[in-house]
Structure formats: C-alpha cells, structure tokens
Amino acid sequence: MNKINSVCPYCGAGCKINLCVENGKIIKAEGANGVTNQGELCLKGLYGWDFLNDNKLLTARLHEPMIRRQKGADFEIVSWDEAIRFTAQKLQEIKAQYGAKAIMCTGSSRGTGNETNFVMQKFARAVLGNNNVDCCARVCHGPSVAGLQETLGNGAMSNSIADIEDSDCLFVFGYNCADSHPIVARRVIKAKQKGAKIVVCDPRKIETAKIADQYLPLKNGTNMALVNAFAYTLIDEELYDKNYVNQYTEGFEEYKKQLENYSPENVQEIVGIPAIEIRKAMRTYANAKTATIMWGMGVTQFGQAVDVVKGLSGLALLTGNLGKPHVGVAPVRGQNNVQGACDMGVLPNMFPGYQSVTDEGIRSKFASEWNIPFEQLDPEVGYRITEVPHLAIEGKVKAYYIMGEDPLQTEADLSLVRKGFEALDFVVVQDIFMTKTAEQADVILPSTSWGEHGGIFTCADRGFQRFEKAIDAKGNVKRDWEIISLLATEMGYPMSYASNEEIWDEVRRLCPLFFGATYKKLEGLAHIQWPCTDIDSEGTPYLYSGNQFNTPSGKGKLFATQWRPPAELPDNDYPMILSTVREVGHYSCRSMTGNCKALASLADEPGYVQMHPTIAKKAGIRDQEIVWVESRRGKVMSRCNINETINEQAIYMTYQWWIGACNELTQDNLDPISKTPETKYCAAKVTKI
Numbered sequence: 184m185n186k187i188n189s190v191c192p193y194c195g196a197g198c199k200i201n202l203c204v205e206n207g208k209i210i211k212a213e214g215a216n217g218v219t220n221q222g223e224l225c226l227k228g229l230y231g232w233d234f235l236n237d238n239k240l241l242t243a244r245l246h247e248p249m250i251r252r253q254k255g256a257d258f259e260i261v262s263w264d265e266a267i268r269f270t271a272q273k274l275q276e277i278k279a280q281y282g283a284k285a286i287m288c289t290g291s292s293r294g295t296g297n298e299t300n301f302v303m304q305k306f307a308r309a310v311l312g313n314n315n316v317d318c319c320a321r322v323c324h325g326p327s328v329a330g331l332q333e334t335l336g337n338g339a340m341s342n343s344i345a346d347i348e349d350s351d352c353l354f355v356f357g358y359n360c361a362d363s364h365p366i367v368a369r370r371v372i373k374a375k376q377k378g379a380k381i382v383v384c385d386p387r388k389i390e391t392a393k394i395a396d397q398y399l400p401l402k403n404g405t406n407m408a409l410v411n412a413f414a415y416t417l418i419d420e421e422l423y424d425k426n427y428v429n430q431y432t433e434g435f436e437e438y439k440k441q442l443e444n445y446s447p448e449n450v451q452e453i454v455g456i457p458a459i460e461i462r463k464a465m466r467t468y469a470n471a472k473t474a475t476i477m478w479g480m481g482v483t484q485f486g487q488a489v490d491v492v493k494g495l496s497g498l499a500l501l502t503g504n505l506g507k508p509h510v511g512v513a514p515v516r517g518q519n520n521v522q523g524a525c526d527m528g529v530l531p532n533m534f535p536g537y538q539s540v541t542d543e544g545i546r547s548k549f550a551s552e553w554n555i556p557f558e559q560l561d562p563e564v565g566y567r568i569t570e571v572p573h574l575a576i577e578g579k580v581k582a583y584y585i586m587g588e589d590p591l592q593t594e595a596d597l598s599l600v601r602k603g604f605e606a607l608d609f610v611v612v613q614d615i616f617m618t619k620t621a622e623q624a625d626v627i628l629p630s631t632s633w634g635e636h637g638g639i640f641t642c643a644d645r646g647f648q649r650f651e652k653a654i655d656a657k658g659n660v661k662r663d664w665e666i667i668s669l670l671a672t673e674m675g676y677p678m679s680y681a682s683n684e685e686i687w688d689e690v691r692r693l694c695p696l697f698f699g700a701t702y703k704k705l706e707g708l709a710h711i712q713w714p715c716t717d718i719d720s721e722g723t724p725y726l727y728s729g730n731q732f733n734t735p736s737g738k739g740k741l742f743a744t745q746w747r748p749p750a751e752l753p754d755n756d757y758p759m760i761l762s763t764v765r766e767v768g769h770y771s772c773r774s775m776t777g778n779c780k781a782l783a784s785l786a787d788e789p790g791y792v793q794m795h796p797t798i799a800k801k802a803g804i805r806d807q808e809i810v811w812v813e814s815r816r817g818k819v820m821s822r823c824n825i826n827e828t829i830n831e832q833a834i835y836m837t838y839q840w841w842i843g844a845c846n847e848l849t850q851d852n853l854d855p856i857s858k859t860p861e862t863k864y865c866a867a868k869v870t871k872i
C-alpha cells in the first residue's frame with residue numbers, strides 16, 4: 184500500500200490527508216499531521232474520495248469530450264482534437280462578432296489547484312483580451328476580500344487556523360464552523376478547553392453557541408446595527424485602546440459620528456438582544472488579552488455585507504487586536520481553494536498576487552512576461568459571475584466558459600440564471616461530473632480530478648500546501664491546464680507547460696507576494712503562508728506586524744455606516760424569512776460529495792427545510808413531512824426538519840439539493856460593492872402538500 188500526500192478537496196481548513204493506494208485504487212484516507220489538522224479529519228475528508236475509483240454505476244463522472252453541433256441537439260462524443268477545434272472556432276467567431284468582452288470565464292475554487300487557476304486567468308487576459316474571469320468567492324467571501332482590503336489592506340485572514348486555539352477570546356459572528364469547517368471547530372473547542380471566552384452571535388443556536396460563554400441570538404438581517412452597537416459600546420465605556428487608535432488608525436471622528444444613534448439601548452429592539460448583553464459581550468472582547476473575530480457567510484451573504492466586514496475590522500482596530508499572535512480577523516474561506524483562486528487572479532479586478540488590472544505598470548509587467556502587446560491587456564475591471572445572467576439577457580455576454588463551477592445550482596434566483604443561460608450563444612463546461620450546468624452546455628471538456636493530479640492549494644489562512652497525484656485517471660480526460668493550453672494554442676496563442684512547477688515558477692516570477700514559496704519548499708507537510716517574498720522566508724504567520732497596514736496611509740481605516748434592512752421583508756403572503764445554511768455531510772453544489780457512496784448514504788434528496796416547532800405546529804406540519812417551500816421566485820419540495828435550535832421567524836435550507844433546490848427561492852439583491860447576493864434573507868412560506 185502506498186500513502187500519497189494530499190490535501191482534502193472540500194473545505195478551506197486545508198486538512199492534510201494520506202490517500203492510501205493499492206492496485207491503482209484508493210482503499211482509504213487517513214489524516215496526516217498537517218499544520219491545520221494535526222492528523223484529524225472530518226467525515227468528508229475520511230470518506231469523500233470513493234468516486235475516484237470510478238464505479239460508473241455510482242457516479243456521474245465525465246469520461247469523454249462531447250459537443251452539441253446545434254442548439255438543442257444531443258451530445259455527441261468526439262475526439263479531443265475536434266472538441267478543441269470546435270470550441271476555439273466558436274469563441275473566435277463570438278469575439279470577432281461581439282468583441283472580447285462578450286466572453287466570460289470562471290476559475291474553480293475546488294480541487295483543480297492554483298496552477299490551473301493561473302492558466303485560466305491568463306487565457307482570459309492574454310488570449311481573449313478581457314478581465315472577465317471570476318470564481319465562487321463572489322457568492323461567499325467576496326465581501327470579506329473587499330471590506331478587509333479597504334480597511335486593513337489585505338483581503339485575507341490575518342493570522343492562522345492553528346493560532347485560533349491560543350486566543351483568549353473568540354468572537355464568532357455568523358459562522359457555523361461545526362458544519363462548514365469541522366476541523367476549525369475543533370480549534371474552537373480546544374481554545375475553550377484552554378480557558379478562552381467564547382461569544383457567539385447567530386440567529387440559530389448552532390453547535391458553537393452551545394459551548395459559548397455568551398450567546399447573542401440576533402434577529403436575521405440586523406448585522407450592521409449590532410456591529411455598530413458593539414463599536415458604540417467600546418467607545419462609550421472607554422474599552423478601546425486610545426493609544427493604538429491614535430497611532431495606527433484613521434477616521435475616528437467620522438466613525439464616532441456615524442455611531443451616534445447606535446447605543447445598545449437604541450438598537451436592542453432592532454437586533455433582538457438586550458442592551459445589557461451587547462455591553463457584556465464587548466467587555467469580554469475588549470478585556471481579553473488577545474481576541475480573534477471569526478465570521479462566515481452569516482456575515483457575507485447580505486446586501487450590506489462589505490459594510491459589516493469593515494465594521495468588524497473596526498472592532499479589532501479599536502482594541503488593538505491585530506499585528507501579533509493569537510488575535511485578528513478570521514473570515515474562514517469556504518471551499519478548499521477559494522483563497523487560492525483569488526490568489527491566482529481569478530478576479531475581474533486583480534492579476535495574480537493582488538495586482539490591480541487598472542495599474543499600467545502591472546499590465547506592462549504581465550504583457551512582457553506573456554509576450555503579448557501591452558494594448559492587449561484590458562485596462563478595465565471585468566464582469567462578476569453574479570452579473571452574468573443580467574448581461575446575457577441584455578446581449579452583452581454571449582459565451583460562458585465555466586471550469587469546475589455549477590452556477591445552475593449555486594447561484595441565487597435560478598429562474599433568472601436559467602433565463603441568462605437561455606440567452607447565451609455558447610456554453611463550455613470543463614468539469615469532472617455531469618452537473619446541472621454541464622447538462623445545458625454546448626461543449627463538455629472532461630478533466631482529471633483531485634487525486635488524479637497534483638498541485639498547490641491555498642487554505643483559508645493563506646497557507647500554500649502541495650498535494651500529489653495518487654492514481655491514474657481512467658477516462659479520456661485531461662488535466663485542466665492542459666485543456667486550456669490546447670484551446671489557447673488553437674486560438675493563435677501558443678501555450679504549453681510541462682509541469683505544475685513550471686507554471687508555479689511563472690506565478691512566482693510575476694507575484695512578489697509569493698516569490699519565496701518555491702515548489703521544493705512546499706514538499707511534504709509544508710504550509711507556507713503568504714506573503715513569502717524572499718527565497719529564505721518561511722512565510723508570514725500573522726499580518727500587520729508593527730501595526731503597519733497595507734492601506735495608502737499605512738493606517739487602519741475605521742469605518743461605520745447606517746444599517747439598511749434587507750431588501751425583501753416578510754409580509755402577509757410570505758411571512759417567514761428564508762436563509763441558506765451549511766450541512767456537514769455535503770459540500771458546495773454536492774457534485775463531488777453527492778457522488779460519494781458513503782456521504783450520499785448519510786443525507787440524500789430531497790434535502791430539508793428547518794422549522795421551529797411552534798411554527799410547524801401552527802401549520803399542522805409534522806417532522807420529516809414533505810412540504811412546499813415557496814417565495815416570489817419559485818416553489819420547491821423539501822422535507823421538514825423540526826428544529827428547536829432555530830428562531831421562530833426564519834426557516835433554513837441548504838442549497839445543494841437537486842430536488843428542493845433552495846436557490847429557486849433566493850433572490851439576487853447584490854451587495855453594491857462585492858456584488859454578492861443576499862442569500863441569507865428573503866421572504867418565503869411553507870405549506871402542506
């Protein structure tokens with residue numbers, strides 16, 4: 184039996200795994216002693232690999248390139264040569280007829296790796312000539328990137344996953360780590376065992392709330408009001424660090440003014456938490472020697488999410504909880520390589536290494552390395568994936584090249600997304616499974632999976648980690664970056680790479696932030712957090728050392744603004760609030776975990792809707808009964824899960840089920856800055872079938 188060094192392909196915790204291989208098959212996975220997981224794995228890491236053995240009876244794995252010669256025709260299996268020729272010709276026709284901006288691409292935040300994401304954004308920029316490349320960060324932690332970039336100068340977690348357990352106070356806001364990142368939840372438990380105070384803000388009494396010293400069950404959609412009341416309290420009770428604020432921050436007077444009406448006593452009705460509890464929480468946070476704020480999608484999937492992220496960073500700035508060990512801001516990124524996709528420039532406004540597309544000097548550097556004329560690099564910020572349905576309906580986007588994403592399952596308001604897809608002339612899907620989106624494609628380009636190739640992922644704490652190939656792929660599939668290179672070459676830009684390392688060296692040459700993280704250094708269990716600028720550096724465990732922020736002034740920006748209620752409030756017709764949530768046994772669109780026998784047996788269609796017992800009783804609905812869930816945009820069937828840990832006003836659904844797809848119900852009210860949809864709040868109702 185061979186043990187192959189890998190990294191779990193599911194959440195951003197970045198757990199190191201040994202894939203155990205015998206006779207060309209994976210026979211089990213076991214936890215390796217990685218920096219973030221210390222030998223532990225959750226059930227997805229332990230059992231989420233059986234699709235790699237490719238029992239065709241169980242999986243919807245893609246094995247051959249396929250095209251539809253006309254719209255509405257059946258898929259036809261073709262050779263790779265023909266699939267590449269067909270795709271390149273269609274993309275060139277669309278570019279010639281409608282211009283470069285008519286084509287949109289996605290990278291993938293899943294198991295493909297940093298090298299592929301780098302090559303995909305290079306394809307968009309150097310071959311197509313636009314910045315229309317984006318990833319699912321847009322629908323999850325996009326607001327964390329935008330908000331933290333503005334106030335602190337880096338859009339990522341300030342410290343590390345390992346560091347969490349040594350913090351004296353964990354302030355957990357809108358983050359259900361037990362379901363979304365079980366190995367991070369383990370760090371929270373360890374922190375508690377070491378004596379840390381835990382404060383949890385969440386409308387549901389999530390698992391972490393059960394071990395918390397204080398639980399604040401805020402009303403759904405009131406995050407900004409509560410964060411403002413926290414900041415008000417820190418100033419009002421003089422709990423903030425005056426010296427730190429004077430020396431290292433800017434904007435205090437305006438900040439204070441914005442907070443004037445947010446005394447805990449004023450906002451207690453709005454947020455549903457007594458003023459005394461709000462004040463108590465801030466005393467705990469401010470009086471801890473070291474404190475960390477952790478958040479998840481309970482913060483980011485709202486129409487005012489960027490403002491709330493800036494508000495949370497303000498709490499850390501007010502108390503000086505930045506720039507040293509065991510403190511900081513921790514937006515724990517969702518999918519295993521969503522941090523990496525952002526690092527590699529799968530963003531419409533940034534080249535790899537967070538270098539702006541609007542900066543002439545940066546464009547010049549990339550044009551020179553890529554051997555293209557400077558004018559070929561678009562100086563304008565590109566489109567975001569959440570804008571694509573609207574742009575397609577308006578006729579501005581005509582072709583969509585989607586790699587390892589499933590927007591027809593994961594995007595808000597699926598009837599709108601379907602209309603967008605119907606308006607497109609050409610859709611290319613590069614994936615490992617027949618997803619909802621792949622079913623609608625004109626071309627399917629089947630790729631190798633995690634386990635069948637190696638590469639580098641970046642976990643949620645900026646840590647680069649290498650994973651190796653464990654087994655050979657069985658179908659007529661190719662590595663993602665090889666497919667993109669073949670397409671680029673067919674379109675007149677010769678591109679070829681011999682190895683992951685060759686691509687990574689190009690990344691390092693172009694990105695000062697990553698230059699010191701060589702392939703060699705990343706061997707085995709290594710975990711190197713960027714910035715890693717020098718060849719001798721071992722990376723940066725915490726950002727903002729010396730309280731130097733990466734903002735234009737070098738100071739942290741304090742920011743507060745007025746609370747706005749969510750866009751669609753409950754009414755007589757739709758009296759409940761619908762919020763999307765996570766589920767421990769499955770991940771993202773479920774294309775991978777839903778094709779794992781062990782994980783599928785734990786939870787299966789038609790998903791569930793969580794309801795409070797009082798509300799279910801009034802409606803005469805029993806536990807496990809199949810019900811209708813309806814919003815202004817659609818109606819789906821789901822299984823009722825009566826759950827007394829949730830609040831009475833809201834119902835909760837996970838978004839990955841094919842039957843009971845809750846994105847039929849969600850709405851695409853977007854945050855004005857990050858363009859992230861408000862999937863944590865819309866009006867809905869539940870009725871008996």
Ligand code: SF4
Nearest residue numbers: 191193194198225228
């Ligand atoms: Fe670790 Fe996340 Fe994988 Fe679970 S899903 S093993 S927590 S990386």
